[in-house]
Amino acid sequence: MDDLPPTVPSTDTAELRERRDRLFALASSATGFMPEDEGESLYLAALRAGASVGNATFVEIGAWCGKSTVYIGAAAEETGAVLFSLDHHHGSEENQAGWEHHDGTLVDPATGRIDTLPHWRRTIVDADLESCVVGIVGDSPTVSSRWSTPLAFCFIDGGHGEEPAWADFRGWAPRVVEGGWLAIHDVFANPDDGGRPPYDIWLAALASGEFVEDGECGSLRILRRL
Ligand code: SAH
Ligand code: MG
Numbered sequence: 001m002d003d004l005p006p007t008v009p010s011t012d013t014a015e016l017r018e019r020r021d022r023l024f025a026l027a028s029s030a031t032g033f034m035p036e037d038e039g040e041s042l043y044l045a046a047l048r049a050g051a052s053v054g055n056a057t058f059v060e061i062g063a064w065c066g067k068s069t070v071y072i073g074a075a076a077e078e079t080g081a082v083l084f085s086l087d088h089h090h091g092s093e094e095n096q097a098g099w100e101h102h103d104g105t106l107v108d109p110a111t112g113r114i115d116t117l118p119h120w121r122r123t124i125v126d127a128d129l130e131s132c133v134v135g136i137v138g139d140s141p142t143v144s145s146r147w148s149t150p151l152a153f154c155f156i157d158g159g160h161g162e163e164p165a166w167a168d169f170r171g172w173a174p175r176v177v178e179g180g181w182l183a184i185h186d187v188f189a190n191p192d193d194g195g196r197p198p199y200d201i202w203l204a205a206l207a208s209g210e211f212v213e214d215g216e217c218g219s220l221r222i223l224r225r226l
Pocket of ligand 2: 033158185186
């Protein structure tokens with residue numbers, strides 16, 4: 001949190017703070033992969049993006065059960081933005097049976113496949129965020145190839161393998177407007193801490209000369225488009 005300049009909206013009121021605290025508590029208890037401090041940094045970055053332009057559009061790639069969705073959704077609600085939260089909801093490679101991040105309780109007994117969509121929806125309904133959070137159920141490259149709305153904020157946290165991570169970067173980073181924000185999760189400089197692809201796409205964003213570092217928290221990296 002300390003890495004990002006604090007943003008206190010001019011409309012900051014007790015009511016707003018109460019709402020934010022409730023959403024943060026909900027996000028914290030939701031199933032998923034986002035520590036509280038990183039979630040709050042994500043919220044702050046999205047808040048700045050939402051405040052930077054009217055009727056902002058946000059996209060999240062990789063929603064799982066809605067944990068990060070609530071942090072970004074809180075910023076969308078506060079700034080009048082709309083968050084499109086994209087996931088095919090069948091889990092990444094690393095979420096499948098036998099892998100490190102598998103959770104058998106999320107398997108649909110009818111299909112034998114992971115299905116996080118009911119859990120994601122439940123989180124968004126509990127958070128009362130349906131007016132500003134829209135779920136997109138589908139494959140990220142399929143959606144990005146047809147997407148044309150400029151993004152004030154984009155969060156990449158989809159598949160962490162070589163192919164999905166690069167597809168997300170190539171498909172979504174160009175949609176971020178000049179002055180807009182790109183956030184990438186699970187960026188680990190040390191290979192012992194996690195897989196390479198999110199780190200590699202973060203490096204590629206910087207090497208492109210189109211993005212500059214704009215804060216970090218844990219494995220979350222915030223970039224801003226020049
Ligand atoms: N942001 C979440 C965690 C996301 S886990 C949180 O805060 O907890 C990564 C997600 O990416 C999984 O839900 C998986 O289904 C999704 N995913 C992986 N590859 C994808 C693809 N090609 N298209 C859409 N979603 C994908
Ligand atoms: Mg992640």
